[in-house]
Amino acid sequence: MILDGQATRSVRRTADGAGICILDQRQLPWEVRWVELRSARDAAVAIAEMWTRGAPMIGAVGAYGLAMALAEAADDAALDAAYAMLVETRPTAINLQWALDQVAAAVRPLAPVDRAGAALARADAICDEDVALCRSIGEHGLDLLRTLHAQHPGRPLNILTHCNAGWLATVDYGTATAPIYLAHDAGLPVHVWVDETRPRNQGALLTAFELKNHGVPHTLIADNAGGLLMARGQVDAVIVGTDRVAANGDVCNKIGTYLKALAAHDTAVPFYVALPYTTFDAATPSGDAITIEDRSPEELTRVTGATDHGLETVRLTQSPAYNPAFDVTPARLVTGYITERGVLDRLSTPA
The missing domain is CATH 1.20.120.420 (translation initiation factor eif-2b, domain 1)
Incomplete structure (x- = not known):
C-alpha cells in the first residue's frame, strides 16, 4: 500500500x-x-x-x-x-x-x-x-484486465467498484483493488468508478483515499448511478470484494452489491468477485444460510463529514431506519471469481 x-x-x-x-x-x-x-x-x-x-x-x-x-x-x-x-x-x-x-x-x-x-x-x-494471496489475486486479475482492455484499446479501461476491498480491508494490495493497482503500475490505462457506498461511505472515504494515494484515476459516483453508467457502455467490468462466499458460489458483500450484479447482468457487463481462499466458506451451503449483520440505525440516520471546525456529525432524518450491512448475490450473476489460483467460473474447496 x-x-x-x-x-x-x-x-x-x-x-x-x-x-x-x-x-x-x-x-x-x-x-x-x-x-x-x-x-x-x-x-x-x-x-x-x-x-x-x-x-x-x-x-x-x-x-x-x-x-x-x-x-x-x-x-x-x-x-x-x-x-x-x-x-x-x-x-x-x-x-x-x-x-x-x-x-x-x-x-x-x-x-x-x-x-x-x-x-x-x-x-x-x-x-x-494475506499479502501473498492478494498479490497473486492482483496478478491473475491483471491478466484479465489486459484482456478486457484489448477489446477497447483506444481508451482507458473503466472498472466499477463497490464498498472498499482495498489495502485498508486487507494487510496489503486489497482484493478487488489488487488488479487495479498492478494494472496502473504496469502502465495499463485504468479508471475506476467509485461507489460512495452508503450508509458508511466506505467508497467515498476509503477507496477514493486509497486510489488517490496510489495515483489511480478515479471518479466518485452515487450508488444509484452505476446502472446508468453500465447502460451507457461506460463500465467495462464490475469488480467487488466479499466477506463470505458460500459453497455454491453465492457472494455475501456490502449492501448494494446485489443491485450492481443485477444491473451488470441486464447490461451484459462482466461482474467479478475477488477473494482469497480464506473467504470461501465450504461449510455454508448457500447464501441463505449466511448471517446478515444488522448494524445501528444511526449509521443511516446520521452522517459525519469535515467542516471548518473539524469532523462533525449531523442528523439526516427523524424517521426510524433499518440498516442491514450486507446482501447476497446469487452465483448465477457472477461472471467469475478472481482468486490466488486464477480466475475461476466456479469455486470449490482448496486442496
Missing part, C-alpha cells in the same frame, strides 16, 4: 512487539491516525466499532487479539473466553472465525507458557500469507 508516498502495511506490530498498530479508518480521509491495540478487548472494540474493517483485515486483527489475550492468561479457559469475545464482534465475515481457528489450533496442543509466542507467530504468518 502507498501512504504519503511510502510503501507500508495496514497492520504492524508495535515497537515493543506486544501490540499492534492499525489505521483508525473512522478518521479517513481527513486524518491519518495510527492507533495502538494492546489487548483482546482493544481488538474487539476496534473490529466491532469499525476502527478497522474488511474481511481479511478483521481476521488479522482478531488473530493478534487472541495472541494478546494469551499474553495475559494462557490457560484453556482464557483461550476459550477470548475466542468467544472476538468471534462475536462481526458475524458475517468468515475470515475472522478462520483466523481465530488458525491461532487456536496452533496453540491448543502447547503448554500455556508457550502459547502467547506461538499465537503471535501464527498471527504474523496470517498477515504475510
Whole structure:
C-alpha cells in the first residue's frame, strides 16, 4: 500500500512487539491516525466499532487479539473466553472465525507458557500469507484486465467498484483493488468508478483515499448511478470484494452489491468477485444460510463529514431506519471469481 508516498502495511506490530498498530479508518480521509491495540478487548472494540474493517483485515486483527489475550492468561479457559469475545464482534465475515481457528489450533496442543509466542507467530504468518494471496489475486486479475482492455484499446479501461476491498480491508494490495493497482503500475490505462457506498461511505472515504494515494484515476459516483453508467457502455467490468462466499458460489458483500450484479447482468457487463481462499466458506451451503449483520440505525440516520471546525456529525432524518450491512448475490450473476489460483467460473474447496 502507498501512504504519503511510502510503501507500508495496514497492520504492524508495535515497537515493543506486544501490540499492534492499525489505521483508525473512522478518521479517513481527513486524518491519518495510527492507533495502538494492546489487548483482546482493544481488538474487539476496534473490529466491532469499525476502527478497522474488511474481511481479511478483521481476521488479522482478531488473530493478534487472541495472541494478546494469551499474553495475559494462557490457560484453556482464557483461550476459550477470548475466542468467544472476538468471534462475536462481526458475524458475517468468515475470515475472522478462520483466523481465530488458525491461532487456536496452533496453540491448543502447547503448554500455556508457550502459547502467547506461538499465537503471535501464527498471527504474523496470517498477515504475510494475506499479502501473498492478494498479490497473486492482483496478478491473475491483471491478466484479465489486459484482456478486457484489448477489446477497447483506444481508451482507458473503466472498472466499477463497490464498498472498499482495498489495502485498508486487507494487510496489503486489497482484493478487488489488487488488479487495479498492478494494472496502473504496469502502465495499463485504468479508471475506476467509485461507489460512495452508503450508509458508511466506505467508497467515498476509503477507496477514493486509497486510489488517490496510489495515483489511480478515479471518479466518485452515487450508488444509484452505476446502472446508468453500465447502460451507457461506460463500465467495462464490475469488480467487488466479499466477506463470505458460500459453497455454491453465492457472494455475501456490502449492501448494494446485489443491485450492481443485477444491473451488470441486464447490461451484459462482466461482474467479478475477488477473494482469497480464506473467504470461501465450504461449510455454508448457500447464501441463505449466511448471517446478515444488522448494524445501528444511526449509521443511516446520521452522517459525519469535515467542516471548518473539524469532523462533525449531523442528523439526516427523524424517521426510524433499518440498516442491514450486507446482501447476497446469487452465483448465477457472477461472471467469475478472481482468486490466488486464477480466475475461476466456479469455486470449490482448496486442496
